[in-house]
Amino acid sequence: EVQLVESGGGLVKPGGSLRLSCAASGFTFSSYSMNWVRQAPGKGLEWVSSISYSSTYIYYADSVKGRFTISRDSAKNSLYLQMNSLRAEDTAVYYCARDLASVAGYFDYWGQGTLVTVSS
Amino acid sequence: DIQMTQSPSSVSASVGDRVTITCRASQGISSWLAWYQQKPGKAPKLLIYAASSLQSGVPSRFSGSGSGTDFTLTISSLQPEDFATYYCQQVNSFSYTFGQGTKLEIK
Numbered sequence: 001e002v003q004l005v006e007s008g009g010g011l012v013k014p015g016g017s018l019r020l021s022c023a024a025s026g027f028t029f030s031s032y033s034m035n036w037v038r039q040a041p042g043k044g045l046e047w048v049s050s051i052s053y054s055s056t057y058i059y060y061a062d063s064v065k066g067r068f069t070i071s072r073d074s075a076k077n078s079l080y081l082q083m084n085s086l087r088a089e090d091t092a093v094y095y096c097a098r099d100l101a102s103v104a105g106y107f108d109y110w111g112q113g114t115l116v117t118v119s120s
Numbered sequence: 121d122i123q124m125t126q127s128p129s130s131v132s133a134s135v136g137d138r139v140t141i142t143c144r145a146s147q148g149i150s151s152w153l154a155w156y157q158q159k160p161g162k163a164p165k166l167l168i169y170a171a172s173s174l175q176s177g178v179p180s181r182f183s184g185s186g187s188g189t190d191f192t193l194t195i196s197s198l199q200p201e202d203f204a205t206y207y208c209q210q211v212n213s214f215s216y217t218f219g220q221g222t223k224l225e226i227k
Contacts, residue, residue, distance in 0.1 A: 037164075045156075045164065045207055047216040061215040062121070095163055100175075105211025106154050108175065110163035 002026040002109045004096050007113030016086050016118070022079040022096030023109055024061045030074040033057075033099040035107060036081050038092035038116075048094070049081065050104075064090075122210050132227040137198045141222045143191045143208035152212035155184055155193045157197035158221075160205045167206075168193065198224075207216050 008020040022034070034067050036048040050059045050068040058070055071083040080094050097107035123146035133139050143153065151171035156164040166175045168184035171191055181196040193200055205227050208219040 001220045043208075044221045045158075045218040047209075047218070050214070050216075083220075097163075100166070100169060103169065104151070104171040105209075105216055106166060108166050109163070110165075113163060 002098070004098065004109055004111035006094065006096055006111040006114040009094065009116045011117045011119065012086055014087060014118055017082070017084045018086065018116060020081040020083065020096075020114060020116070024077045024079065024096075024098075026089075027098070029072075029077040032101070033066055033104055034072060034079045035097045035099065036079075037095045037097055037107065037110075038090075039095070039113075040089075040092045043092075050099075051079070068109050083116070086103060086116075088118050089118060091118045092116060121215055122149060123216055124210055124217050124219040125210055125223060126206075126222050128222060129130045129224040130225060132225045133198055134227045135198050135200055139198055139224065141193045141206055141208075141224075143186075143193070143214075143219050145189045145191075145210055147187045148160055148166075149210045149212035151187045152183075153186070153210065154193050154209045155166075156184075156207045156209065157204045158207065164207065178220065195224075200226075214227060 003025045005023045033052045035050045051070045069083045071080045077093040093113040095113045096111045098109040100108040153171045155168040158164040172184045205223045
């Protein structure tokens with residue numbers, strides 16, 4: 001069974017940093033591109049970042065470019081999101097999501113999400 | 121960035137009704153479109169990809185159509201478990217963008 005479990009969320013002050021993790025199991029992690037998607041409270045979905053299976057290709061939304069860094073560790077079957085210079089508007093539930101096999105951009109499995117709150 | 125606009129923003133319907141949700145892209149995206157269902161407090165679920173391909177395990181009452189800039193999600197006969205919020209998503213180009221969502225409520 002495919003499972004994605006996020007962790008690392010919490011309360012952080014504006015300007016602070018946080019590192020999210022996503023532990024993957026039930027599939028060959030090294031064969032899939034992975035993504036982060038966020039959802040502000042009561043709002044819609046916003047794609048944040050994507051990383052290809054080999055980490056060769058990495059993409060970011062303009063809203064986080066230069067502040068967030070996506071990475072992965074296939075030995076640990078884990079996906080990460082390093083978030084720096086956090087702002088109030090980064091407050092959201094952050095989901096990790098797997099790409100549908102060989103078809104980039106369609107997210108077929110999602111984690112349960114981890115809440116990040118940026119507030120003083 | 122490509123903007124995705126869904127209509128309506130909310131719709132009320134009854135069990136057994138046929139419901140159609142539309143999604144319009146600000147520029148042509150061929151068939152690079154997905155539909156997701158999200159229930160309160162839960163992660164989204166992929167329903168349709170490539171505009172009309174049904175994701176494995178999704179009931180056949182869900183269908184998608186369209187290409188270019190105009191797309192539709194149709195639920196042929198609403199079931200109680202279908203009341204949720206639905207999002208379209210374009211994957212034609214980074215950055216991927218979602219529509220604002222359509223909330224399907226019980227009449």
